[in-house]
Amino acid sequence: MMMRGILRWRSGNTLPKYKEGFFVFRDFHAPGRSAVYAPHAMAATSHPLATNAALEILREGGTAADAAVAAMAVYAVAEPHMTGIGGDCFAIVAQPDGTLSGMNSSGRAPKNVSADKLIADGLLDIEPHSVHAITVPGALRGWEKMLKDHGKFSFEQVLQRAIGYARDGYAVSPRAAFDWKEAVDFLKRDEGATELFLKNGRAPVAGEVMRNPQLAETLEAIAKGGADAFYHGPIAEEIAAVVQSKGGYLTVEDLAAHEAVDLTPVTTDYRGVTVAELPPNGQGIIALVMLELMKRFDWADLDPMGPERFHLQMEIAKLAYSGRDRFLADPEFMEHDPQAFLDPDYIDGLAKLIRPDAVLPRQPEDVLSPKSDTVYLSVVDENGLAVSFINSIYHGFGSGIATPKSGVLLQNRGACFTLEADHPNQIAGGKRPMHTIIPAMALKDGLPYMSFGVMGGGYQPCGHAHVLSNHLDYGMNMQEAIDCPRMFIDEKSLSLQAETSVPMETVEALKALGHEVAIVASPIGGGQAIMFDRANGGGLIGGSDPRKDGCALGY
Structure with a gap:
């Protein structure tokens, strides 16, 4: 039976009331934010300065792609713990007629590295703090490709706001300071990181002005010379020299060889x-596996904050993520075609394993086989071009x-590699690691x-499925779907991690069912979404995650 009263969560906040299966009017007495409505164009990011940069580009006549790159460049300055030009990026672009295109600009491992070399050096795994976790920074070739394929503006036009913030300073936002x-202590391990990202050996506080004049000069060089200014010459030489000085294998040839691909x-x-x-x-296929599994269950009668919903969703996540960890890799090295993971017989077989009254143990490989800290933004321009864009340095401060x-x-994306023999994701020279960052797009008719997109490392496929279900199964608007409390699995132990906003009665019911549940200290991920409101005249509806500092704005 569908629940129809008021659902209480997050220290007394309320979700809107149901009406015929859809939420209406949030409780305007309670803290929160409304979805943003605009008739022409919109940007949704996790930082106000990035949203503003995108809108300025749109008003100047730029496309959604121009605006997305401008916003991402501002992110690279104002949220250095989350993203930057030392990381990777991916994008999905939807033309107004629904034509989709994708872009992968993730960097590869150095040509000279191998699992045998690292094992001989005594490594058992590639730790996130290891110099061997540094892969080629792919972001700038991706930004350049976005401008070339879908934009009107040059690097010189779209980077000016980021250059200004890096040179003249920006006020640190509350979530960034947190x-x-x-x-x-992590930053103090490296002289360059200490100089650039600490103030007299401490972290900046909210509102304190930070600058990165060295990055400003680098961005100015890119504005004048394009991505080549980064991948060739003095900047590339310094990157390679710094990595090699710490025992890594990255070379200027590795940097020069990088390309963004369709x-x-x-x-x-x-x-x-x-x-x-x-x-x-990337792990986007895992979001689709989760959605295919979710189609085998009836969600409408379940309380969206209740134990039954979270139990089913987390059991689905366990199966999907276990398959990811065993089989996903650079597609040149995968055992199975990605489409095999969506085969109906495979999905049906996994769905039969899930019980509403019991907790799944970790599954063996023959069952999982189909043979048996990131920033995300979304921009839509006046012509209806939609850009779903994500950029990351992986862990906090990479x-x-x-x-x-x-x-x-520099990012530490190589920590996603394994040293396990015969694993498709084993590190090798020139190989791309399994990647967690994933943009998403949805079409109707x-x-x-x-x-839309949901940040949070490994959480992202689960987040995509959760936000879509909030909207499509429970009728939440873009903001409500993003706000709704979240839960995830510990990717090693498979225990559950719940935000403080998950009702305590739900947590206790899950424990009674056999789950181990812990309350997480930090909120799970972030997210942005822009929806085309064709039913009401073709405007846009945006949402931005309150777990971050950003906003959705339009005109």
Whole structure:
């Protein structure tokens, strides 16, 4: 039976009341935010300065792609713990007629590295803080490709706001300050990171002005010379030299060889909407596996904050993620075609394992085989071009290793590799690691319906499924779907992690069912979404995650 009263969560806040299966009017007495409505164009990001940069570009006549790159560049300055030009990026772009295209600009492992070399050096795994976790920074080739394929503006036009913030300063936002203070000891391990990202050995506080003049100079060089200014010459030479000085294998040749590539998105249908994700080496296919499994269950009669819903969703996540960890990798090395994971017989077999009254143990490989800290933003322009764009340095402050002259913080995406023999994701020279960051797009009746993404490392496929279910199964609008309390699995122990906003009676009921449940200290991920409101005249509806500092705005 569908629950119809008021659902209480997050210290007395309320979700809206149901009306014929759909939420109406939030409780305006309670803290929270409304979805944003705009008739023409919109940007949704996790930082106000990034949203503003995107809107300025749109008003100047730029496309959604131009605006997305401008916003991402601002992120790279103002949220250095989350993203930067030392990281990777992916995108899905929807044309106004519904035509989809994808882009993968994730970097590869150094050509000279191998699992045998690292094992001979005594490594048992590639730890996140290891210099061997540094892969080629892919972001800038991706930004350049976005501008070339879908934009009107040059790097010089879209980077000016980021250059200004890096040179003249920006005020640290509250969530950034909250995360920053936990990374002080980590940053102190590296002289470049200490100089660039600490103030007299401490983290900045909210409102304090931070600058990165070295990064400003690097961005100015890119504005004038394009991505080549980063991948060739002094900047590339410094990156390679810094990594090699710490025992890594990255070379200037590795940097020069990087290219962003086109991808065809993979899709599945859920509740009348076509959901598009990028194929591996990203984990987007796992979001589609979760949605396919979710289609085998009836969600409408379940309380969206109740134990039954979370139990089913987490059991589905366990199966999908276990398959990810065993089989996903650079597609050149995968055992199975990604489409095999969406085969109906395979999905049916997994669904039969799930019981409403019992907790699944970890599954053996023969069952899982189909043979038996990130930023995300969304922009829609006046012509209806929609861009779903994600950029990351992986863990908070990435590798914690920075180039002191060029101000570049290097990612630690190589920590996603394994040293396990015969594993498709075993590190090898020139190979791309399994990647966690995934943009998403949804179509309805063949036209763009929703550009969305959910941040949070491994959580992202689960987050995509959760937000879509909030909207399509429970009728929540973009903001409500993002706000709704979250839960995830510990990817090693398979115990459950719940936000403080999950009702305590739900937590206790899950424990009684046999789950181990812990309340997490930090909120789970973030998210942005923009929906085309074609039913009411073609405007846009946006939402931005209160777990971050950003906002959705439009005109």
